[in-house]
Amino acid sequence: MSEFQLYFGLGKDHILDYSNGYDHILFVVALCALYLMRDWRQVLVLVTAFTIGHSITLALSTLSIISVKEELIEFLIPLTIFITATSNLFKNEDSLSGHLIQINYFFAAFFGLIHGMGFSYYLKSILGKNERIISQLLAFNIGLEVGQIIIVAIFLTAGFLLVDLFGVNRRDWKMVISSAVAGIALMLMKEKAFWIE
Numbered sequence: 001m002s003e004f005q006l007y008f009g010l011g012k013d014h015i016l017d018y019s020n021g022y023d024h025i026l027f028v029v030a031l032c033a034l035y036l037m038r039d040w041r042q043v044l045v046l047v048t049a050f051t052i053g054h055s056i057t058l059a060l061s062t063l064s065i066i067s068v069k070e071e072l073i074e075f076l077i078p079l080t081i082f083i084t085a086t087s088n089l090f091k092n093e094d095s096l097s098g099h100l101i102q103i104n105y106f107f108a109a110f111f112g113l114i115h116g117m118g119f120s121y122y123l124k125s126i127l128g129k130n131e132r133i134i135s136q137l138l139a140f141n142i143g144l145e146v147g148q149i150i151i152v153a154i155f156l157t158a159g160f161l162l163v164d165l166f167g168v169n170r171r172d173w174k175m176v177i178s179s180a181v182a183g184i185a186l187m188l189m190k191e192k193a194f195w196i197e
Helices: 003-016 022-032 037-062 070-088 098-127 134-165 170-191
Strands: none
Touching: 003 022, 003 098, 003 134, 022 037, 022 070, 022 098, 022 134, 022 170, 037 098, 037 134, 070 098, 070 170, 098 134, 134 170
8 A cells, every 4th residue: 555545544444533523513514514516516615715825824833833721722622613613503505695605615714724724633643753754744624625525425315315315394494403512512522622621
């Protein structure tokens, strides 16, 4: 197995690890909760905005150009999930305006910066003291993206089946998904509250 394949696989498996990396899965689901399969272009731009954000800090943090306390990032990640899921509850999914879409893209990119630092802690633990990390960083990031696309595809397919085929109300779908994700995020925030001993 080539080094590229190894780090690609590690990136993909990290984001798809539902037992240890489910916080990132929850964030992607929260990002997509307003959208259905027919909105795939908007979802593509939204996911790309998240990618741009986390790619920047993944690189900067892995290369030790920036450094933020791991405990803080571990708390901020569920906070971004909670904010995203909760804000979905107040958005009208049937009339996604250009203005609303732009705000969603901004939040996806901004919150991506935080998630990138979370990814970097995992990558740095694998790399150890290896100083030549550019190719590994690229492969890992591409693996993350493929994993992210798989999550989006599964979620949009589930939405298509339930809303478009079985007639579940789109608003109900959004409310149930967003409320569940927000509730889980609250529990994670409590677990990760590093200032409480």
